Amino acid sequence: MVQNPAPATFYVDAPAMRRTIGHFATGVAVVTTCTEGTPHGMTVNSLTSVSLEPPLLLVCLTIGARSTGAVSEAGRFAVNILSARQEHLALRFAKRGEDHFANLEVTYGQHGVPIIPDAFAHLECLVERELVAGDHLVVIGRVIRVCERDGEPLGFLGGRFSDVAVRGNEPTHWFF
């Protein structure tokens, strides 16, 4: 492996990192889990597909956030991909210290993880591996169940929620 210079040589501060990486458009999801009968959830946009066979994904969760410890403890979680109409849920699950589930009727997946009603899609996962990276915990999940619905996903670009406009071209699955 190439030996890189010490990190201090190329210092990038947190606002610059956040602003610049924010040009990479993403969807918005809520990671949910349950410990001792208590549901937990947090809004994320760090969701990435890792592998198709076996089906693996990853999310990067802030170390110290309530839901991060809960995901580790439970060893399972769901990724609820929000629909264009669920901006209010993205905000709700991003507020620190709130009871995120107050007056929200959730269902429970096969493995006891809370599922957000009317989400665009959801994926139920078992924690396969965890890796501490800086101030986040990278959680790799093995996907054990998926569910898709009709509608439009919620987007996130430049620190703002956005619509996702699909072009009329064919899907590009054949590229990879």
Ligand SMILES: Cc1cc2nc3c(=O)[nH]c(=O)nc-3n(C[C@H](O)[C@H](O)[C@H](O)COP(=O)(O)O)c2cc1C
């Ligand atoms: C659009 C959006 C995306 C976010 N993505 C992430 C993320 O990928 N990882 C993360 O740790 N926090 C992310 N956050 C911040 C968390 O949702 C927020 O800190 C949350 O309150 C933590 O949940 P807690 O109540 O379990 O501490 C995001 C927030 C928003 C609004």
